[in-house]
Amino acid sequence: MLLVDLPFYVRPLTENKAAFKIHFDQLQSNYKNFDKFLLINLVEETGKESILGDAYVEQLAELNNQKIFYIQFDFHEHCKGLKFENVSILKDKVKETLVEPFCWIDDRGFIFKQKTLLRVNCVDCLDRTNVVQMVMAKYVLENQLQPLGILVPPNELAQDFKRKIWFMWANNGDAISEQYAGTSALKGDYTRTGERKFAGILRDGMNSANRYYLRFRDAFRQMALDVLQGVPAFENEQISKSNLLSPTKNEENSEDQTQADSEREENIRQLLNDCKKELVSQNEDCYGIWALINFNESNDDISQVDPDVFLILTNSAIYVSK
Numbered sequence: 001m002l003l004v005d006l007p008f009y010v011r012p013l014t015e016n017k018a019a020f021k022i023h024f025d026q027l028q029s030n031y032k033n034f035d036k037f038l039l040i041n042l043v044e045e046t047g048k049e050s051i052l053g054d055a056y057v058e059q060l061a062e063l064n065n066q067k068i069f070y071i072q073f074d075f076h077e078h079c080k081g082l083k084f085e086n087v088s089i090l091k092d093k094v095k096e097t098l099v100e101p102f103c104w105i106d107d108r109g110f111i112f113k114q115k116t117l118l119r120v121n122c123v124d125c126l127d128r129t130n131v132v133q134m135v136m137a138k139y140v141l142e143n144q145l146q147p148l149g150i151l152v153p154p155n156e157l158a159q160d161f162k163r164k165i166w167f168m169w170a171n172n173g174d175a176i177s178e179q180y181a182g183t184s185a186l187k188g189d190y191t192r193t194g195e196r197k198f199a200g201i202l203r204d205g206m207n208s209a210n211r212y213y214l215r216f217r218d219a220f221r222q223m224a225l226d227v228l229q230g231v232p233a234f235e236n237e238q239i240s241k242s243n244l245l246s247p248t249k250n251e252e253n254s255e256d257q258t259q260a261d262s263e264r265e266e267n268i269r270q271l272l273n274d275c276k277k278e279l280v281s282q283n284e285d286c287y288g289i290w291a292l293i294n295f296n297e298s299n300d301d302i303s304q305v306d307p308d309v310f311l312i313l314t315n316s317a318i319y320v321s322k
Contacts, residue, residue, distance in 0.1 A: 020059045035115045037068045038097050040090065042075040042122035042132060049123060069097050075128045081281025087135045094136065101140045126180060130173035138165055275310045275321050284314040
């Protein structure tokens with residue numbers, strides 16, 4: 001993770017290719033008896049995220065591994081308008097490839113040997129990834145319980161049991177997100193209850209704003225992540241030693257201030273886009289979207305006040321997100 005908005009190659013392309021190959025070589029080494037590696041990519045097929053998606057496909061094509069099966073699922077496009085149940089479209093695609101997705105051993109030996117591994121990713125591999133992994137885990141569990149005679153047609157888990165699964169994955173998502181992003185996971189209400197609720201949308205808006213704040217302000221967190229990944233603390237030009245130790249001096253520099261203003265504008269623009277994706281369904285016409293601030297006469301420079309409310313006007317509704 002870097003303190004920038006557009007993804008780009010951190011290392012030279014040759015190093016990225018080498019790391020990519022090592023990663024999949026390790027997967028095959030760890031799961032040498034598996035016949036298939038099913039890769040599910042959740043990034044957007046258009047816009048800035050497509051840079052990552054295109055690079056992923058190019059590297060896979062060069063790797064040319066016959067055991068790898070690739071599925072592209074633009075999560076935001078398919079689940080636009082809070083229709084998270086559309087993840088079932090992905091599940092139907094996976095069913096064709098996900099054969100014998102679990103291991104079953106009794107006193108006489110193997111009955112089933114797991115042959116397929118699922119690898120799911122998005123941009124930060126937090127929110128979308130956790131939702132999809134929860135759905136796939138539930139599907140695999142149903143496949144395990146059915147031959148054991150525990151689950152009978154129509155293959156529906158008991159509500160209490162489903163709730164335990166949802167909570168387990170929601171807690172998993174929150175724990176990882178707290179470590180990586182500093183907030184609870186987004187879309188947690190869906191993972192926890194199977195439903196998308198207005199309170200969850202408002203909570204996601206607050207967590208998104210907190211993430212952006214931490215992303216641009218908490219340079220020491222970024223430095224710690226870099227160190228854990230083997231990057232020398234001040235090798236990253238995005239975070240120089242002087243930036244960390246002398247923030248007051250940087251604020252006096254007009255060029256740095258201009259860059260900070262530009263980053264802030266892009267930050268707000270991205271927040272607006274995220275709110276639109278979460279709230280506006282694909283059959284609605286969006287007339288406008290505004291970032292609003294809580295005006296205070298004692299503040300001379302309102303351009304430095306962070307927006308605390310987002311207003312979206314469509315042909316059928318007015319959305320307010322805090």
